[in-house]
Amino acid sequence: xxxxxxxxxxxxxxxxxxxxxxxxxxxxxxxxxxxxxxxxxxxxxxxxxxxxxxxxxxxxxxxxxxxxxxxxxxxxxxxxxxxxxxxxxxxxxxxxxxxxxxxxxxxxxxxxxxxxxxxxxxxxxxxxxxxxxxxxxxxxxxxxxxxxxxxxxxxxxxxxxxxxxxxxxxxxxxxxxxxxxxxxxxxxxxxxxxxxxxxxxxxxxxxxxxxxxxxxxxxxxxxxxxxxxxxxxxxxxxxxxxxxxxxxxxxxxxxxxxxxxxxxxxxxxxxxxxxxxxxxxxxxxxxxxxxxxxxxxxxxxxxxxxxxxxxxxxxxxxxxxxxxxxxxxxxxxxxxxxxxxxxxxxxxxxxxxxxxxxxxxxxxxxxxxxxxxxxxxxxxxxxxxxxxxxxxxxxxxxxxxxxx
Numbered sequence: 001x002x003x004x005x006x007x008x009x010x011x012x013x014x015x016x017x018x019x020x021x022x023x024x025x026x027x028x029x030x031x032x033x034x035x036x037x038x039x040x041x042x043x044x045x046x047x048x049x050x051x052x053x054x055x056x057x058x059x060x061x062x063x064x065x066x067x068x069x070x071x072x073x074x075x076x077x078x079x080x081x082x083x084x085x086x087x088x089x090x091x092x093x094x095x096x097x098x099x100x101x102x103x104x105x106x107x108x109x110x111x112x113x114x115x116x117x118x119x120x121x122x123x124x125x126x127x128x129x130x131x132x133x134x135x136x137x138x139x140x141x142x143x144x145x146x147x148x149x150x151x152x153x154x155x156x157x158x159x160x161x162x163x164x165x166x167x168x169x170x171x172x173x174x175x176x177x178x179x180x181x182x183x184x185x186x187x188x189x190x191x192x193x194x195x196x197x198x199x200x201x202x203x204x205x206x207x208x209x210x211x212x213x214x215x216x217x218x219x220x221x222x223x224x225x226x227x228x229x230x231x232x233x234x235x236x237x238x239x240x241x242x243x244x245x246x247x248x249x250x251x252x253x254x255x256x257x258x259x260x261x262x263x264x265x266x267x268x269x270x271x272x273x274x275x276x277x278x279x280x281x282x283x284x285x286x287x288x289x290x291x292x293x294x295x296x297x298x299x300x301x302x303x304x305x306x307x308x309x310x311x312x313x314x315x316x317x318x319x320x321x322x323x324x325x326x327x328x329x330x331x332x333x334x335x336x337x338x339x340x341x342x343x344x345x346x347x348x349x350x351x352x353x354x355x356x357x358x359x360x361x362x363x364x365x366x367x368x369x370x371x372x373x374x375x376x377x378x379x380x381x382x383x384x385x386x387x388x389x390x391x392x393x394x395x396x397x398x399x400x401x402x403x404x
Contacts, residue, residue: 031135032404034168035120036189037181039110039130042073044121049106049114056082058098058121059090069100071121071128078123097122107192114192122177131178132191137203139189140165145199146188147222148375156378157202158388162401163373166210166220169404206388208403211396213243218399221372225254226289227321227365230377230395235287236309236320236369243396244371246289251376256318256367262327263315263360271314275299281324281360291320291370315362322364329357372396 046069048054056064059080066082072089073079079089080098092098098121100108107114110130117134132139143164144157164187171186172179182189211218219241221233226249234240251257268278280298284305287293292308308320373395381391389401 031137032169032172033117033133034136034139034172034180035178036132036134036139037129037178038113038115038119038132038189038191040124040127042127044071044128044130045069045111046071046100046119047109048102049104049109052102052104054108055101056098057101058096059092071098073123073128078128095123113190116192124177129177132189136165136168137207139168140203141195141200142191142193143168143187143189144202145194145196146190148199148379150196150198152379153382154198154202155386155388155391156375156382157199158206159373159378159382159391160222160375161199161202161206162209162211162388162392163220163222165206165208165404166212166217167222169210170217170219209401210404211392211399212402213241213396213399217404218243218396219372220396221369222375222395223366223368223370223372224374225249225251225256225366225368225376226370226374227251227257227319229289230372230374231287231289231291231370233371235289235291235293236371243399245397247395247397249374249377250380251366251374253380254367254376257365257376259318259364259367261315261317261362261364263362265329265357265359268360272297272299272304274301275304276301280326283324289321289370292322293320317362317364318367319364319370321366321370322362325361325363327359327361329359 046054048067051067053065053067054069056066056069064082068082068084070081070083070086070089071078078092080092081087081089100119100121101117102108105116107116108119110119115132115134116138117132120131120133122129122131140161144161147164148157148160150157168180168187180186180189188194211220219233221244228249228251230247230249232240232246233244265278272278275297277300278297279300282296282298283292283294284296285293292311294308295306295311297304297306306314311317312320373391377395378391381394382388386394392401393399
């Protein structure tokens with residue numbers, strides 16, 4: 001029906017404007033897609049959750065429907081099979097990426113994990129890379145559950161969602177093949193299996209919420225536990241960012257707030273083979289929060305300077321906030337008491353110092369790099385009634401919580 005009334009035209013135009021520019025509508029159509037590296041191997045297996053077939057592209061000229069896909073690399077060539085138990089393999093005669101998708105809400109299985117969105121498989125020098133193309137909010141449903149226990153206070157989970165969203169969005173477009181990997185070094189992403197009702201609520205209630213400084217997304221770093229005080233970014237990395245400064249932490253209830261580790265001398269020889277045998281170690285520089293910046297390691301052949309970050313990695317320590325103590329090894333000898341006819345009396349004889357008769361006792365605090373938001377600190381603040389906004393403003397200074 002043709003409407004001739006000018007008033008009606010104006011009314012319809014206003015309604016159209018409201019619908020078109022409604023934040024929820026704009027968001028629904030503009031949710032960023034993130035590319036997550038979820039697996040890398042020379043042999044892969046994909047399967048549908050139940051009866052709904054997968055849609056496979058890139059294997060042949062036409063799209064293939066199958067409940068299974070098996071891939072392998074042999075002699076630098078890719079072979080595929082769409083059988084449940086592959087007895088024969090077909091050679092893939094093109095170099096295009098392979099795409100696996102489904103409209104089944106239960107996702108796509110890779111091994112023992114399911115993933116939403118679309119999976120793309122790219123051949124690389126190190127094997128077949130599986131990259132999950134997924135909307136940022138669905139991605140976060142899993143990340144929050146992978147990074148924090150589901151039974152933690154909801155405000156802590158919200159703070160984690162906002163920090164993780166900000167961190168992930170800042171990485172989009174940084175590399176050609178994928179934006180972020182799924183490991184602990186970036187953000188833990190475990191697919192559908194780590195989603196819970198509570199993590200979904202934390203993501204949904206903070207939809208599109210991010211942290212900015214001077215109008216730009218911040219590097220929203222976070223860690224498990226700082227050991228009493230977070231670290232400034234400039235003490236760990238090259239640049240000091242204005243919003244990543246040291247603040248008091250509330251992580252005293254963390255199981256890794258205080259920790260100890262004994263490392264045997266023979267293990268140390270393997271860690272530092274270039275110095276010809278481990279003799280001693282000395283901390284030569286610390287940050288204002290007592291994190292180790294550099295050390296000098298003494299050996300039979302030569303001494304070397306080792307950074308706190310490298311030492312943490314090589315010795316598999318929880319953090320760089322630690323002290324080192326040399327523990328001598330004592331020799332246990334048995335002596336015979338002739339008078340009382342006893343031969344079970346022992347004494348300890350201290351051996352002379354050498355690379356083979358002392359161990360390292362390392363006592364430390366916290367877990368992770370210590371920069372940005374402390375997850376255990378966020379939990380404690382939330383349990384005392386702090387909102388996710390208050391938690392974020394405590395750990396990230398001079399920032400604005402807004403929408404992307």
